[in-house]
Amino acid sequence: MDEEALADLRRSVSGEVTSEEHPRRASSRDASAVVGLADAVVRPADADDVVALVRWARAHRVPLTARGGGTSLDGESVPVQGGVVVDFSRWTSIGRVDAERRTVEVGPGVVNYALTGALAPHGLFFPPNPGSWRSSTIGGNVATNASGPRSYRYGPVRRWVHAAEVVLGTGERTWLGPATAKRAVGPELLDLVVGSEGTLAIATSVVLGLAVRPARRCGVVVAVPREAPLGPLATGLTSRPSLRLSAIEYVDERVGAALRARPDARLPGDGPLVLLEVESEGVEPEGEALTELDSVLRTLGISESPSVVPDADRLWSLRGEAGAVLDGLTGPRVREDIAVPLAAVDAAVRELEEIAVRAGAALYVYAHLGQGNLHPNVAVDPASDPGARVRSEILELARRLGGTVSGEHGVGSVKRSYVPAELGDPAVRVLRGWKALCDPDGVLNPGKLLP
Numbered sequence: 001m002d003e004e005a006l007a008d009l010r011r012s013v014s015g016e017v018t019s020e021e022h023p024r025r026a027s028s029r030d031a032s033a034v035v036g037l038a039d040a041v042v043r044p045a046d047a048d049d050v051v052a053l054v055r056w057a058r059a060h061r062v063p064l065t066a067r068g069g070g071t072s073l074d075g076e077s078v079p080v081q082g083g084v085v086v087d088f089s090r091w092t093s094i095g096r097v098d099a100e101r102r103t104v105e106v107g108p109g110v111v112n113y114a115l116t117g118a119l120a121p122h123g124l125f126f127p128p129n130p131g132s133w134r135s136s137t138i139g140g141n142v143a144t145n146a147s148g149p150r151s152y153r154y155g156p157v158r159r160w161v162h163a164a165e166v167v168l169g170t171g172e173r174t175w176l177g178p179a180t181a182k183r184a185v186g187p188e189l190l191d192l193v194v195g196s197e198g199t200l201a202i203a204t205s206v207v208l209g210l211a212v213r214p215a216r217r218c219g220v221v222v223a224v225p226r227e228a229p230l231g232p233l234a235t236g237l238t239s240r241p242s243l244r245l246s247a248i249e250y251v252d253e254r255v256g257a258a259l260r261a262r263p264d265a266r267l268p269g270d271g272p273l274v275l276l277e278v279e280s281e282g283v284e285p286e287g288e289a290l291t292e293l294d295s296v297l298r299t300l301g302i303s304e305s306p307s308v309v310p311d312a313d314r315l316w317s318l319r320g321e322a323g324a325v326l327d328g329l330t331g332p333r334v335r336e337d338i339a340v341p342l343a344a345v346d347a348a349v350r351e352l353e354e355i356a357v358r359a360g361a362a363l364y365v366y367a368h369l370g371q372g373n374l375h376p377n378v379a380v381d382p383a384s385d386p387g388a389r390v391r392s393e394i395l396e397l398a399r400r401l402g403g404t405v406s407g408e409h410g411v412g413s414v415k416r417s418y419v420p421a422e423l424g425d426p427a428v429r430v431l432r433g434w435k436a437l438c439d440p441d442g443v444l445n446p447g448k449l450l451p
């Protein structure tokens with residue numbers, strides 16, 4: 001960006017504009033190996049400022065990359081083509097909770113876990129709880145259509161976004177809604193934001209739907225025999241709604257060992273683990289539901305009695321540490337996010353082992369098992385040729401088994417080349433058409449999502 005454009009930027013927006021080294025470096029990475037340095041970082045003052053910023057970007061043809069917590073895993077929030085990072089981390093307003101309609105309007109910079117805390121006194125919660133919930137923001141969650149363990153029962157973020165105020169890449173500001181519980185006026189334009197990774201519009205305010213907190217919930221940890229097939233286990237659990245499970249997670253033996261070493265982990269056994277959450281309206285969740293769970297597990301070949309973790313949130317925060325714990329063990333590694341039908345889970349795990357063996361590297365798997373969403377981690381440098389080969393073998397495996405190259409993390413700059421094969425040419429043409437309409441000059445997060 002030249003000096004004249006920077007000077008015009010300072011004149012155009014009233015929020016903070018900086019071209020200093022430190023904030024640019026701080027926003028040059030996400031949680032992946034992708035790196036890109038912006039020329040400036042802007043903290044817009046309000047939605048009018050975002051409009052001014054987009055108009056400025058169009059006039060000077062400068063890329064804008066929105067950023068929340070910067071925890072994306074495929075370069076989504078990295079300014080790979082330079083330009084300006086639009087930092088929403090201070091947009092943390094949480095509006096009045098409408099307990100009757102079960103909605104709340106929030107700023108895009110609200111951290112997921114902070115929202116959970118703010119909603120608790122109202123007896124409500126925002127269900128999707130990604131492993132990054134202590135640092136990822138609602139804006140990022142919405143733009144990546146994130147999920148978490150509770151998405152097994154409650155679905156991904158898409159299901160909970162009722163309306164949003166956005167600024168399109170044209171510089172137009174509009175509400176996508178209205179925030180009714182249902183509507184049938186045309187296709188769902190709100191999906192311009194949800195899952196579009198900041199490539200079509202920038203969200204400046206979001207109205208979220210909320211769920212009623214169950215009277216009680218607890219975590220349950222089950223030690224699983226090493227040879228137990230996972231597909232039948234998952235199907236056995238998912239086919240029994242009376243168990244009131246809201247999460248069905250899995251960690252393999254290696255990840256289990258790494259998590260057991262965390263302070264206060266208190267995890268049973270020494271092999272793979274299934275982590276569950278049980279909801280209950282009764283006073284004693286450990287009562288009926290757990291008795292039934294115990295007998296269901298026995299029919300599925302698991303004889304160890306499950307251990308109860310009274311504070312389920314503690315279990316999900318521990319599970320969310322899996323990635324960081326592996327960072328310490330393996331260093332840079334290929335970490336993936338495929339989802340396959342439950343019937344294909346065991347074939348997927350077998351073939352993942354083969355891929356890792358061929359690469360001469362260890363495989364670590366954790367999974368949102370109830371949804372067939374596997375996170376294989378292979379301890380090989382993703383920037384190396386063998387790393388690129390491993391990634392491509394994993395993604396091709398997912399497609400061959402009737403699955404997807406991303407269950408929840410998104411595409412970013414890393415997986416763009418796999419999008420046409422997964423969506424097909426006609427759908428890609430439609431996406432390109434939307435992009436041209438919403439962002440005619442291609443200033444919003446270029447280099448992401450579409451090849």
Ligand SMILES: Cc1cc2nc3c(=O)[nH]c(=O)nc-3n(C[C@H](O)[C@H](O)[C@H](O)COP(=O)(O)OP(=O)(O)OC[C@H]3O[C@@H](n4cnc5c(N)ncnc54)[C@H](O)[C@@H]3O)c2cc1C
Nearest residue numbers: 068069070071072130131132137139140141143147198203
């Ligand atoms: C330890 C760890 C665990 C994780 N666990 C999960 C998990 O369980 N489930 C899951 O789905 N993901 C998970 N992730 C990935 C990541 O946390 C999610 O993708 C999350 O939604 C990103 O939120 P963020 O605030 O960090 O967004 P960022 O990384 O800042 O941005 C992500 C994308 O959102 C866009 N964006 C941000 N704000 C806006 C806005 N206001 N308007 C438009 N676009 C915007 C950015 O441009 C970018 O494309 C995990 C990551 C880590 C590091």
